Amino acid sequence: MLILKMAWRNLWRNRRRTLITTTAVFFAVLLSTLMSSIQLGMYEKMIDNVVGFYSGYVQVHQAGYWDDQVLDNSFEATPDLREQVLATRFVTEAVPRLESFALAASDEKSLAAQVIGCDPEIENRLTQLQEKLVAGTYLGPGDQGLLVAQGLAENLKVGLHDTLVLLSQGYHGATAVGKYPIQGLLKFGSPELNNNLIYLTLPEAQYLYGAPARLTSLALVLDQGTQAPRVVKALQTELDTAAFEVMDWRGMMPELVQMMEADVGASYVYLLILYLVIGFGIFGTVLMMTQERRFEFGVMIAVGMKRLKLAAMVVLELLFINGIGVLAGIGATIPVAAWLKANPIDLSGGEMADMYADYGFEALMPASLDPTVFINQASIVFVITLLISLYPFFKITRMDAVESMRG
């Protein structure tokens, strides 16, 4: 209690110094949290883009499919399986797909395309596919036409109502050939998707590939993306793992995870520099403070205060100063981050935008309000404070009263 009171009052003794130190911490926290918040916001957006609009957080496949994505590794879609998956906690939808490659041929050209057989209505719940439609009509049950990505259509020099022939190898080596009218054009932000995708209904795809009732994947929609690992675990115990594999997006897209991790690593370097600068600034004032108060510390030790107690008081002072800075910094970041989350920075037109487009992301930079951002930065400042505290701590625990009180 005593040292708490003294520590608190000592803060106000050299107001200017306290203010400068607190302000330094404040800006460090503000900058670093904002930076992390925007970075994480970008990732959340990327993940949303890729996971939310395409792969789903979790997928169920025939065992071995992900490593060897061929039709022979498809599985039979029984109603039981679907029920079982939908009964799993956090799973709100299971999107069936039969995916393969085909040569798409128009009168003029033929190009490789990724062909996805889907349930148009369920697919829409995960990928909002219908919103990508820029011309024609969306698939309905029983429709026999194709939805072709705009870029692919342009490359094939075809338009709405033209005809495409799809040519491929079907299930168990059967020949797959079909002729389809184009009933709609889709526009994707990602060039990769925009130059490759063709959608048709699941029964049509199963017929084309000679794989009735078979699927290559069930993509799961979760009500909380963060629960993906738990869903994977639950399904792995629920399903026969000899027959099925259950993967979350991290497992399916290690490159994406790697890219984000590398990016985080790079930003750590900036943060490190920022914290080094601030850290040394604080260290300087701590050095000065310890020096200036030597006599006073000497008197306290002389009259009977244990050095450890005295050191604890000084460490408490630093924790107070930095605590105020951290709280103020986080307090100031939250509204800014909230605003940036609602009004993301638009990068379109810039160099970054192209890079983003290459990865298939929208060129927006929103912030994240994930509490871990704030907790992480606060913890880092806390650790730095403790590190800096080591100096007065060791100085005081070795202090000699007579020595300190001599001129």
Place this chain on the structure above:
Amino acid sequence: MNVIETTNLHKTYEGAVPVKAVNGVSLQIEAGEFTAIVGPSGSGKTTLLNIIGGLDRPTEGEVIVGGQDISKLSNNQLIDFRLHNIGFVFQAYNLIPVLTARENVEFVMLLQKRSRAEREARSQALLEAVGLGDRMDNRPTKMSGGQQQRVAVARALAPKPKFVLADEPTANLDSHSTANLLDIMANLNRQEGITFVFSTHDQRVIDRARRVITLEDGVVVSDIRREENPVPEA
């Protein structure tokens, strides 16, 4: 009964030229004494007081305080020993700046883990005894040098020490404050039987002592006792 007993104390500061700050001092100080240690600058007064007070260790010799050989104590034990047995008054800047007069007096009692009631009663009584009953809630920066030294005396007495050591307590005071502080110390000595050992250069302070020990080059050159405790000036 001796509260302080030193035998053949030596303190040598090593260096290019070793300094024998204390060079064979044997002393006995009894309970109730009002003793001045005097001598020219550099004669070893501070060094001697620091060793007696357990702030410094002798190079050689024995220090027995209240029957206990303090040279055998560890650093932390020494801190505790000082807390419970010795009151200190230094030349200046005795007080903790962020604490009020009363809190400064209570500080040592808090370290001793005395009850709140006892701390409050004792700090008030002591501050009244040094004539600062109306200044208890002032911080040191709001007090004169003389007032600060009086608070320091009150703090020194707070832990109920066996004796009070004061190293040039009046060195920074004007003559009026010096006389005032000496009056207070002399009264506490006479009425409460508090043992004071103080060092000084000041002849007016020396005149008030009942025993005057003179050091020169770390050696006691005279030790004079006077029967009468001089009457404080009006």
